Amino acid sequence: xxxxxxxxxxxxxxxxxxxxxxxxxxxxELILFGGMFILYSIYRYNYxxxxxxxxxxxxxIVGTFNTAILLTSSLTMVLAITAIQRKQKALSVFFQVITIxxxxxxxxxKYFEWGAKFHHxxxxxxxxxLAKPAGEILFFGLYYVMTxxxxxxxxxxxxxxGIMARFTSKGIINSDSYVxxxxxxxxxxxxxxxxxxxxPLFYLIT
Amino acid sequence: MEHNEEIHVEHSHGYGIYILVxxxxxxxxxxxxxxxxxxxxxxxxxxxxxxxxIKSFLVLKVFMHLRSxxxxxxxxxxxxxxxxLISFILLFSDYSFIVRN
Numbered sequence: 001x002x003x004x005x006x007x008x009x010x011x012x013x014x015x016x017x018x019x020x021x022x023x024x025x026x027x028x029e030l031i032l033f034g035g036m037f038i039l040y041s042i043y044r045y046n047y048x049x050x051x052x053x054x055x056x057x058x059x060x061i062v063g064t065f066n067t068a069i070l071l072t073s074s075l076t077m078v079l080a081i082t083a084i085q086r087k088q089k090a091l092s093v094f095f096q097v098i099t100i101x102x103x104x105x106x107x108x109x110k111y112f113e114w115g116a117k118f119h120h121x122x123x124x125x126x127x128x129x130l131a132k133p134a135g136e137i138l139f140f141g142l143y144y145v146m147t148x149x150x151x152x153x154x155x156x157x158x159x160x161x162g163i164m165a166r167f168t169s170k171g172i173i174n175s176d177s178y179v180x181x182x183x184x185x186x187x188x189x190x191x192x193x194x195x196x197x198x199x200p201l202f203y204l205i206t
Numbered sequence: 207m208e209h210n211e212e213i214h215v216e217h218s219h220g221y222g223i224y225i226l227v228x229x230x231x232x233x234x235x236x237x238x239x240x241x242x243x244x245x246x247x248x249x250x251x252x253x254x255x256x257x258x259x260i261k262s263f264l265v266l267k268v269f270m271h272l273r274s275x276x277x278x279x280x281x282x283x284x285x286x287x288x289x290x291l292i293s294f295i296l297l298f299s300d301y302s303f304i305v306r307n
Contacts, residue, residue, distance in 0.1 A: 075228040200254035204242035
């Protein structure tokens with residue numbers, strides 16, 4: 001692959017610009033979640049005891065397990081990029097598929113976690129929840145909105161990485177042109193970073 | 207358009223560094239969980255946030271390839287994080303001031 005060939009094949013290509021665009025989009029995501037973190041800190045400041053009490057309802061083991069799953073999926077995502085850089089196409093697709101499997105595992109855990117809460121009558125607007133003190137209602141409100149929005153991002157990530165895996169196997173993403181995979185990776189790592197903060201703030205209040 | 211082709215900064219395409227960072231992230235998660243059981247009073251949340259910040263730094267720098275991007279990228283990310291922090295600090299200090307008075 002000579003550089004002239006590459007330039008001729010992709011005249012309008014600007015990988016640096018594409019990555020920059022992805023980063024700019026990630027900044028808007030940062031502001032979206034940042035606003036919620038501000039809301040969380042204000043309410044936690046107002047209701048420290050209720051937050052401690054409510055957090056005890058959350059399962060730390062499931063939370064820790066999900067953190068490990070998400071961190072590992074971030075690893076497999078970055079390995080998929082390294083594999084395509086090294087022209088190991090099959091390995092790259094394999095790593096992307098593993099990333100998707102881990103992400104789905106995260107969502108399955110989330111399903112059981114939320115399911116258990118629902119079973120105990122703790123869901124937005126439920127009588128059990130509304131009978132609790134204001135601070136606990138706020139805690140669970142924030143819990144459902146923030147982990148829910150994060151979960152939505154995980155689902156979007158699964159779809160994106162699925163498309164990237166297809167592109168990779170079709171050769172649209174190859175060792176010469178893999179900025180799409182890099183951008184999907186950037187998105188996936190941001191989802192990971194958000195969880196890195198959500199985890200201690202919701203599951204580890206002792 | 208002749209300069210439009212991608213100039214890849216050919217950093218080491220090794221798998222090793224990523225596995226090392228992953229191990230560090232997993233260990234830090236273990237530390238956060240272990241430390242959460244100990245009561246440091248007001249420092250408990252600070253400890254959790256500092257560990258989360260270290261983990262985020264590792265993800266940004268290595269997984270998100272900021273270490274091999276140009277200075278422009280690092281400046282962009284730095285400014286974005288700085289302004290997020292400023293809005294946090296200003297809002298929170300303002301709010302705690304209102305509550306106290």
